[in-house]
Every structure is written in structure tokens, then in C-alpha cells.
Amino acid sequence: MYTTFIKKxxxxxxxxxxxxxxxxxxxxxxxxxxxxxxxxxxxxxxSTISNRIASENNAIDKKEDSPNSSSSISNxxxxxxxxxxxxxxxxxxxxMPQTVGNALKPYGLIWELLENHLVxxxxxxxxxxxxxxxxxxxxGMNFRGGPFIILAEYRTPTVNAVISEWENxxxxxxxxSSDFFAPIERTINYSMNWTLDQENGHIAEDYLITAGIxxxxxxxxxxxxxxxxxxxxxxxxxxxxxxxxxxGMIILPMAVVMVLFGRVVKQ
Numbered sequence: 001m002y003t004t005f006i007k008k009x010x011x012x013x014x015x016x017x018x019x020x021x022x023x024x025x026x027x028x029x030x031x032x033x034x035x036x037x038x039x040x041x042x043x044x045x046x047s048t049i050s051n052r053i054a055s056e057n058n059a060i061d062k063k064e065d066s067p068n069s070s071s072s073i074s075n076x077x078x079x080x081x082x083x084x085x086x087x088x089x090x091x092x093x094x095x096m097p098q099t100v101g102n103a104l105k106p107y108g109l110i111w112e113l114l115e116n117h118l119v120x121x122x123x124x125x126x127x128x129x130x131x132x133x134x135x136x137x138x139x140g141m142n143f144r145g146g147p148f149i150i151l152a153e154y155r156t157p158t159v160n161a162v163i164s165e166w167e168n169x170x171x172x173x174x175x176x177s178s179d180f181f182a183p184i185e186r187t188i189n190y191s192m193n194w195t196l197d198q199e200n201g202h203i204a205e206d207y208l209i210t211a212g213i214x215x216x217x218x219x220x221x222x223x224x225x226x227x228x229x230x231x232x233x234x235x236x237x238x239x240x241x242x243x244x245x246x247x248g249m250i251i252l253p254m255a256v257v258m259v260l261f262g263r264v265v266k267q
Contacts, residue, residue, distance in 0.1 A: 079127050079183035086179050087152030089163060092172045094132075094144030100210055101170015108212025109166035110148055114191035115217070117159055122149035125185040136182045141174070149182060169212065194218035195226070197235040204234040 091109070095102040113119040125146045126135040134142045150159070167173065196204055198220045208218060226233060 079125060079185045081181045082122070082184045084122070084149055084176065084180050084182050085152045086176055087155060088176045089150040089155060090138065090143060090174045090176065091148040091150075092143060092145075092174065093147050094135075094142075095172045099170060102172045104207065104211040105166060105169045105171050106148065108169075109163065109171050110188070111191050111211075111213050111217065112162060112166075113150065113159065114188065117154075117162065119150060119154045119159060121188040122151065122182070122184050123147075123186050123188055124149060124182045126183045127185075136180075138174070138176065138180050138182075139178070146185075147182075149184075152176075166212075191217070193231050195230045195233045196220050197233070198222045200237055201234060203236040 091106050092102070093106060110121055114121060123146060124135050124143070126133065129135065132144060134144055135147055136143055150163070155163075163171075163173065194204075194208070194217060196202075196218055199222070201220055205218070221230075223233070223235065
């Protein structure tokens with residue numbers, strides 16, 4: 001009798017395992033085709049302003065998971081040396097010490113220029129540099145932290161007024177007086193719309209508010225309501241309970257166990 005019961009329990013276990021695999025593979029696929037439940041916490045929150053930040057995150061994850069990884073970020077970012085004309089504006093992202101004004105407000109400036117003035121932003125990142133390494137040097141000054149550049153041709157009186165407004169909020173930048181070359185990783189051509197987790201997204205919202213990004217730049221949903229129209233989903237300090245997505249995967253095996261157990265007791 002007990003041998004039969006054990007066999008039935010084993011069958012239930014494999015039934016549950018099979019359902020779990022199906023769920024993780026089709027109901028909630030993980031990143032880059034890997035199966036998994038939940039979403040990875042956003043580590044570099046404001047890097048999402050890039051229109052392809054997901055590819056950087058995947059590359060960084062692979063680099064960090066590699067046994068041969070080091071502090072170098074070579075092979076993660078690819079750049080092209082571009083001629084930056086005189087009269088351009090460099091947003092210094094490496095000012096120390098980091099403050100709300102010099103580290104977060106620049107993202108508010110970038111968002112406003114992209115959203116309201118359609119100004120493309122050059123993002124300079126030197127491939128092969130070490131952590132906190134130099135991205136480029138201009139006029140004897142070293143720039144770090146992935147500086148953003150506004151080209152001279154887009155510096156209209158209106159754009160200059162916007163830059164001055166954000167400088168008053170703490171943004172640090174330099175207007176160039178000569179041409180120079182910078183390692184441009186990408187050109188950002190449009191602003192980002194964020195979707196925040198309805199339960200814990202307020203944690204990320206604090207950063208958006210502090211940066212000066214308005215509330216209409218993001219919306220709120222629960223993970224099970226995500227669709228293909230979402231650009232970036234932010235779910236800080238949260239997980240996705242399996243039962244929220246497929247309660248039958250837990251309830252059904254439990255019911256089977258109860259039925260089998262009841263039959264064994266009767267025997």
C-alpha cells in the first residue's frame with residue numbers, strides 16, 4: 001500500500017515539475033530566451049534613457065558572469081571617434097563628489113531636449129576603459145562617467161536657454177571653443193517612456209522626480225498586464241509570485257495529492 005502511495009507521489013512531483021517548466025518557458029520567459037521567474041532589479045537606473053540599454057545590460061551581465069571578467073569594460077561598448085565641432089556643449093557626468101545636481105539632473109535636461117526640442121544627444125563612452133576611467137580629454141580636462149554632448153548645430157537660443165535653466169539646477173557642462181574627437185557610443189534620438197511596477201515602482205519614481213522628469217513620462221501597470229507597447233519596465237525590489245500568474249499550477253497538483261492520499265487512506 002505504501003509503495004503504491006510513494007509511486008503516486010513521485011508521479012505528482014514530476015507532474016508539478018513539468019508544469020513548472022512549461023510555465024517558465026511560455027507563460028513568463030526570462031531575459032534573452034532564458035527561462036526564469038521574476039525580473040532583474042534595475043542596477044543602473046538612468047541608463048534606460050538610451051534606446052538600446054537592454055543590449056548593454058545583457059552584455060554587462062555576460063561579462064560579469066564570465067570567469068575571465070575584470071574591471072575593464074572592453075567588448076561591452078563599441079564606439080566611433082566622431083568630430084565634435086566648436087560650440088558644442090559637453091555635459092560632465094564625472095563631477096566629484098556626485099550630487100543630485102551634477103549626477104541626476106543631467107537626465108532631466110537630456111529628457112527635455114529629446115522630448116520637447118527634438119535635439120539628438122551624443123553619448124560618449126570609451127571602450128576598454130576601467131571603472132571610473134577617462135572617456136576623453138578636451139582642453140586639458142578629463143571627462144568620465146559617459147558624458148553627453150549637444151552638437152553646436154542644435155544650440156539655438158531656445159536650447160541654450162534650456163541648458164542655462166538646468167545649469168541653475170546643478171548640471172555641470174562646458175561649451176567648446178575648438179573642434180575635438182570624442183568616442184561616441186551612440187546617438188540618442190528620442191526620449192524614453194517608462195512603465196513602473198504598480199506595487200513597488202514608487203521606489204524608481206523617486207529618482208525620476210529628483211531628476212526633474214515629469215509624471216507624464218511614465219505610467220503604472222502590474223507585471224501581468226505588460227504588453228509589446230512597453231519600452232522599459234522598472235520593478236525595483238520586487239518579485240513575481242508564481243501563483244499570481246498561474247494559480248492552477250499549484251492548486252491542481254495539491255488537489256491531485258489530496259485525492260491520491262484519500263484513496264490510500266481508504267485502502
